[in-house]
Amino acid sequence: MTSAKDIRPRQDDLAFQAQYFSTSPSASFHSPSSHGSALARVIPVANAKHLKPFATEDIKVLLLENVNQAGREILQQQGYQVEFLKSSLPEDQLIEKIRDVHVIGIRSKTKLSERVLKEAKNLIVIGCFCIGTNQGIAVFNSPFSNSRSVAELVIGEIIALARQLGDRSNEMHNGTWNKVSNKCWEIRGKTLGIIGYGHIGAQLSVLAEAMGMSVIFFDVVNLMALGTARQMETLDDLMAEADFITCHVPELPETKGMIGRAQFEKMKTGSYLINASRGTVVDIPALIDAMRSGKVAGAALDVYPNEPAGNGDYFNNDLNEWAEDLRSLKNLILTPHIGGSTEEAQSAIGVEVAQALTRYVNEGATLGAVNLPEVNLRSLTLDEPNHARVVYIHQNIPGVLRKVNEVIGDHNVDKQMTDSRGDVAYLMADISDVNASVIKDLYERLESLPSRIMTRILY
Ligand SMILES: NC(=O)C1=CN([C@@H]2O[C@H](COP(=O)(O)OP(=O)(O)OC[C@H]3O[C@@H](n4cnc5c(N)ncnc54)[C@H](O)[C@@H]3O)[C@@H](O)[C@H]2O)C=CC1
Numbered sequence: 001m002t003s004a005k006d007i008r009p010r011q012d013d014l015a016f017q018a019q020y021f022s023t024s025p026s027a028s029f030h031s032p033s034s035h036g037s038a039l040a041r042v043i044p045v046a047n048a049k050h051l052k053p054f055a056t057e058d059i060k061v062l063l064l065e066n067v068n069q070a071g072r073e074i075l076q077q078q079g080y081q082v083e084f085l086k087s088s089l090p091e092d093q094l095i096e097k098i099r100d101v102h103v104i105g106i107r108s109k110t111k112l113s114e115r116v117l118k119e120a121k122n123l124i125v126i127g128c129f130c131i132g133t134n135q136g137i138a139v140f141n142s143p144f145s146n147s148r149s150v151a152e153l154v155i156g157e158i159i160a161l162a163r164q165l166g167d168r169s170n171e172m173h174n175g176t177w178n179k180v181s182n183k184c185w186e187i188r189g190k191t192l193g194i195i196g197y198g199h200i201g202a203q204l205s206v207l208a209e210a211m212g213m214s215v216i217f218f219d220v221v222n223l224m225a226l227g228t229a230r231q232m233e234t235l236d237d238l239m240a241e242a243d244f245i246t247c248h249v250p251e252l253p254e255t256k257g258m259i260g261r262a263q264f265e266k267m268k269t270g271s272y273l274i275n276a277s278r279g280t281v282v283d284i285p286a287l288i289d290a291m292r293s294g295k296v297a298g299a300a301l302d303v304y305p306n307e308p309a310g311n312g313d314y315f316n317n318d319l320n321e322w323a324e325d326l327r328s329l330k331n332l333i334l335t336p337h338i339g340g341s342t343e344e345a346q347s348a349i350g351v352e353v354a355q356a357l358t359r360y361v362n363e364g365a366t367l368g369a370v371n372l373p374e375v376n377l378r379s380l381t382l383d384e385p386n387h388a389r390v391v392y393i394h395q396n397i398p399g400v401l402r403k404v405n406e407v408i409g410d411h412n413v414d415k416q417m418t419d420s421r422g423d424v425a426y427l428m429a430d431i432s433d434v435n436a437s438v439i440k441d442l443y444e445r446l447e448s449l450p451s452r453i454m455t456r457i458l459y
C-alpha cells in the first residue's frame with residue numbers, strides 16, 4: 001500500500017490546488033452526499049481564493065462502536081484526524097457529528113439513515129468494520145474476517161444446548177447441585193441444518209462434520225456442498241430433518257421472520273434453534289411458544305430485533321415486550337451479539353477496513369468496495385510535477401465515457417481505468433501535464449456533465 005507520504009501532493013508550484021468532492025442529486029448511486037448540495041465543495045486554505053491541495057491531515061474520521069485499535073492506528077498513522085467513540089450514537093447526535101466528517105467507521109449498531117446522510121456533506125466513504133452491510137449504504141467492509149469466530153461460537157452453543165450447560169451453570173451459581181442426564185445428548189450422529197451456506201455456514205459445515213454430525217443446508221443459491229453435506233430443496237425439508245437448526249442469512253426483506261410459526265411447526269419435537277445472524281430472522285414470540293410447548297428443546301440467540309447502542313441495561317426496559325418471557329425460559333442461551341467479538345476477528349477487521357479506507361481516501365482505489373466496481377491504478381506519484389489523478393463516479397449510461405474523454409483527452413493521460421457495477425461507473429485517470437488552471441477547468445467540465453455523481457481530483 002502506498003504510504004501517505006508517497007501520495008502527499010506537492011505544495012509549491014500549483015497556486016490553485018484542490019481536492020474536490022461533489023455530487024449529483026439525481027444519481028442512483030447511494031453516494032452519501034448524493035442527497036446533499038449539487039454545488040462543488042472544496043477545502044479552502046487561508047485565503048479563500050486558494051484552494052487546499054489534498055493533505056491527509058485535513059481528513060476527519062469518526063469511528064463509532066469501539067473499532068479495534070489495529071484499525072484506528074492505521075488511520076492515525078496516515079495523519080488523519082481520528083475521533084473514536086466506544087458506542088454508537090443516537091440519530092440526532094450522529095447528525096451533529098457527521099457534518100464535517102470525511103470518513104465514518106461503524107459496526108452493526110449504526111444505521112446511516114437518509115436523514116443522517118443528508119447532513120453528511122463532506123462524507124466520501126463509509127467503513128463497515130463488520131460483515132453485515134444492512135446499513136442501506138456501505139462502501140467497504142470485511143467480508144469474512146469474523147466468519148470463523150461466529151462458526152466457533154455456534155459449535156460451542158450446539159454442545160451447550162445438547163448438554164443444557166447454561167442451566168446447569170446457572171443452578172450451580174445459585175448453589176444447586178442438579179446432576180441429570182435426562183434429555184442431555186451427544187452431538188455425534190445428530191443432524192445440523194444450516195440456513196444460509198455462505199462464509200459462516202460453510203465454515204460451520206466443516207467443523208460440525210469433524211465432530212461427527214451430519215450436515216444439511218438450505219440456501220437460495222445452488223452451492224457446492226462441502227464434505228458430505230447435502231443441500232435441501234426447500235426450507236421445510238431442512239426444518240423437518242434437522243436436530244439442530246442454525247441461521248446464517250443476511251438481513252433482507254425475504255429473510256425477515258423467515259423462521260416463524262409455520263417453520264417451528266415443521267421442526268422435530270425436541271430439536272434446537274440457533275440464531276447468530278440478524279434479530280429479524282426469527283419470530284421471537286413464535287420461538288417462545290415453540291419452547292413452551294416443548295417442540296424446541298433449547299435455543300441460542302446472539303441477535304435481537306432491537307439492540308442497544310452500547311453496553312449496559314437491555315432487558316430492563318420496555319423496548320422488547322417479550323424480554324420477560326425469554327428470561328424465564330429454560331435452556332435458552334442469550335448472548336449480546338458477540339458472534340464476531342474475538343480479539344482475532346476484531347483485529348483482522350480493523351486492519352482490512354482501515355487499509356481499504358486509506359487506499360480509497362488517498363488514492364481513489366476501490367478494491368474491496370461493497371457498492372462500487374473495483375478500480376485501481378498503480379500508485380500515484382504526486383511528487384512528480386504537474387501530475388493529478390481524476391476520480392470520477394458517474395451513472396452507468398451510454399455516451400458518458402465519450403464525454404469524459406472529450407474533457408480529459410486534451411491532456412496527457414498516463415493511465416486510465418474504468419469499470420461499472422449496476423447503475424454506477426467508476427473512472428480513474430492519471431494526467432501528467434496539469435497546472436492549477438487546467439485542474440480547475442477539468443473539474444468544472446466534469447462537474448457539468450449531467451451523469452456525474454462525484455468528482456475528486458487528487459494532487
Ligand atoms: N452474530 C454476529 O456477530 C455476526 C453476524 N453476522 C451475520 O451473519 C450473516 C451471514 O454471514 P456470512 O455467512 O458471512 O454471509 P454470506 O453472504 O457469506 O452468506 C449468506 C448466505 O445466505 C444465503 N441467503 C441469502 N438469502 C437467503 C434466503 N432467503 N434463504 C436462504 N439462504 C439465503 C446467501 O445465498 C449466502 O449463501 C451476515 O449477513 C450477518 O448479518 C455476521 C458476522 C457476525
Ligand SMILES: O=C(O)C(=O)COP(=O)(O)O
Pocket residue numbers: 107108109129130131132133146337338340341
Ligand atoms: O459482522 C457482522 O455483521 C456482525 O454482526 C458483527 O457485528 P459487530 O461488529 O460485532 O457489531
